Amino acid sequence: MLAAALLCGCSAIGPTHPVPPGTPVAQTPWATAGARYGSEWAHFKLPGKRGVDFRYVRNEGRDAVAATSVSAASMLRKPVRIEAHDLGSVRFSWKVPELIAQADLALRDLADSPVRIVLAFEGDRSRFSMRDAMTAELAYTLTGETMPYATLMYVWCNVRPPGTVIRSPRTDRIRKLVVESGSANLNRWLDYERDIRADYMQAFGEPPGALVGIAIMTDSDNTRTRTRAWYGPARLVPSAAFVPSAH
Template identity: 25%
Template sequence: MKTRSVTDSVVQCIPALLLMSLAVWPLGPALAVADAAGALPEGWREVRFSGQTHYRQVEGCWRGTSDNAASGLVLESRVNVSQTPWLVWSWRASTLPAWPSISERSKDGDDFLARVYVIHKGWLPWQTRAINYVWSREARVGEHWPNPFADQAHMVVVQGRTGAGEWQHFARDVRADFLRYHGIEVERVDAVAIMTDTDNTASRAEACYRLPVFQVRR
């Protein structure tokens, strides 16, 4: 029997949006799944936490369908945000799901129709920081809060309940956001990810993503 290490215990305490960046660590609870014959975007891989959100390419976007599940797609790639600070992406959902009346600021309600997040790795796992841009079912655009599982990640609302059925386009100055929400100046980020998850609320949701990319200006 393998003895649990201190590293394992620490990793178990970090929420899914940080674990995506730590999937290369062998002892974490997340299961990293390699691209299967082009089934995922080139260079991306799936990371599963609870069940499986199914991602497939349809009509020029990547659709994530989650039924009481949480898994995401992550691209581990170091980006110099001094040169290309703007993260741009789009998403769309045809309908809004019927969510239970549980606050998404709580652990039991920490599910989102769509998430895009960017990760800056520290030297140690607990030094990692993440910004999680979300489609909120209850908060207004611009509201933000620390993730209920660990404040190394910060939730930032970029869309509220409106806009279902229409493509929504976003551009964020990631370098400025890390300074605003984490109080740190970063020169690089190490990963981006997308996830539609419903495991905490035992719900079903679906959203389609045009994958995030970094560029010089919005």
């Protein structure tokens, strides 16, 4: 459980499940948008956890991925590679019908969320604290994957106001930035564009390294509840100085 919680920010935990051509999820722009930045989206499951049901739907005229979690935790992830000087913004949208009443993103045993946008970054791992170095070593032993230097999550919190940074109770290398709070905007589509560099600086107090992964994650395993949400396509927008390739 420790490794699963630590690495939920875009490091593969357990087997990778690519989205096969012709399946419902593969029909959505999720599978093809931003091909400049890496491979396609894939479902990543956590060992010992029930997987979330992700599927392509149309919701209020939008292409979306519907996520349904029944005491489950997993993610759709896309590996990318964007150097720090090329970082721009991330555009995403979500629709949440109901919050998880018992959830608290700051508490180890209640840290569930109907929606998360997850970004993983490289960095100078020699700066890890002893605790985080030991955590990274344990995670690698258990999963065979290198823990990201830093993971930034955009989250919807039950009570904390937008702009709040929540540090993971399990590792200082995962920080959650609240972009939506409370119940006022439930059951409606919400659209965001976030400055990746500025948000990373706010969360971690230092410039970001290269972006190496983006994911969506829905989980209700800690609270043992049922939750659902819809995600619009998550798109990475290059900085003004970055000139996309012709491919």
